[in-house]
Amino acid sequence: MKDRYTGPVLKRRHQAEETETTDQRLLDSRGPTDWVHTDPWRVLRIQAEFIEGFGALAELGPAISVFGSARTAADHPTYALAEEVGRKLAEANFAVITGGGPGSMEAANKGASQAGGVSVGLGIELPFESGLNQWVDKGINFRYFFARKTMFIKYSQGYVVLPGGVGTLDELFEALTLVQTVKVTRFPIVLLGTTYWQGLLDWMRDTQLAEGTISQRDLDFLTLTDDVDEAVALMVAARNGDLS
Numbered sequence: 001m002k003d004r005y006t007g008p009v010l011k012r013r014h015q016a017e018e019t020e021t022t023d024q025r026l027l028d029s030r031g032p033t034d035w036v037h038t039d040p041w042r043v044l045r046i047q048a049e050f051i052e053g054f055g056a057l058a059e060l061g062p063a064i065s066v067f068g069s070a071r072t073a074a075d076h077p078t079y080a081l082a083e084e085v086g087r088k089l090a091e092a093n094f095a096v097i098t099g100g101g102p103g104s105m106e107a108a109n110k111g112a113s114q115a116g117g118v119s120v121g122l123g124i125e126l127p128f129e130s131g132l133n134q135w136v137d138k139g140i141n142f143r144y145f146f147a148r149k150t151m152f153i154k155y156s157q158g159y160v161v162l163p164g165g166v167g168t169l170d171e172l173f174e175a176l177t178l179v180q181t182v183k184v185t186r187f188p189i190v191l192l193g194t195t196y197w198q199g200l201l202d203w204m205r206d207t208q209l210a211e212g213t214i215s216q217r218d219l220d221f222l223t224l225t226d227d228v229d230e231a232v233a234l235m236v237a238a239r240n241g242d243l244s
């Protein structure tokens with residue numbers, strides 16, 4: 001049997017038994033359609049997601065990502081705190097990036113948008129879809145978490161992390177890992193809400209640090225405060241190149 005090429009891929013012997021060509025599949029609308037669900041096709045969709053994200057955010061300017069619970073109710077004090085963060089970051093001329101969802105994300109977008117700032121939402125397609133919140137002025141909906149997470153890191157100069165659940169912890173620890181491994185530099189991470197976060201930091205110090213699985217330097221990358229002005233000042237200092 002003759003060599004068969006599908007683009008750069010060579011197939012011989014029993015690997016080459018398939019006779020249908022890619023252009024036949026493209027042009028023959030009556031052919032099977034399950035090939036569009038294969039991994040090579042998925043890679044193109046992933047690639048497209050990166051291209052869309054890079055294209056939409058390239059001109060964003062200095063930005064801070066704000067994370068926090070999707071479940072924060074509008075009458076909860078944390079909602080007001082998130083709104084204040086969004087507003088004060090916008091007043092300091094930062095674009096505000098959130099996950100585009102409800103709760104604390106919505107509040108931060110609201111604060112930024114109402115202050116006349118750039119309010120960005122990087123949404124994620126979920127089975128229990130809630131869509132981009134109404135205060136997102138520039139939004140992208142992602143299918144893949146990892147593509148979306150790249151956008152948060154690439155287009156932010158720092159993270160403000162409000163009380164949150166598993167999703168928030170994922171975002172926090174991804175950033176901490178990237179800072180710890182020097183994949184990103186001059187990247188402040190602020191935990192806002194001392195009562196909520198103190199227990200986590202105590203565990204990291206008393207268990208992780210004590211067992212030697214982290215170093216004091218790793219803990220020092222995190223700033224814990226209740227003061228929104230302090231959080232914003234840290235972001236401004238980093239933008240000015242003064243992060244100690």
Ligand SMILES: C/C(=C\CNc1ncnc2c1ncn2[C@@H]1O[C@H](COP(=O)(O)O)[C@@H](O)[C@H]1O)CO
Nearest residue numbers: 067068069070071099101130164165166167168
């Ligand atoms: C739970 C509900 C809706 C979820 N919708 C979300 N939309 C966008 N981003 C989300 C959503 N849920 C989680 N995220 C991401 O994780 C973080 C919050 O997760 P947590 O587990 O609530 O801490 C957040 O920063 C997002 O990036 C219906 O209420």
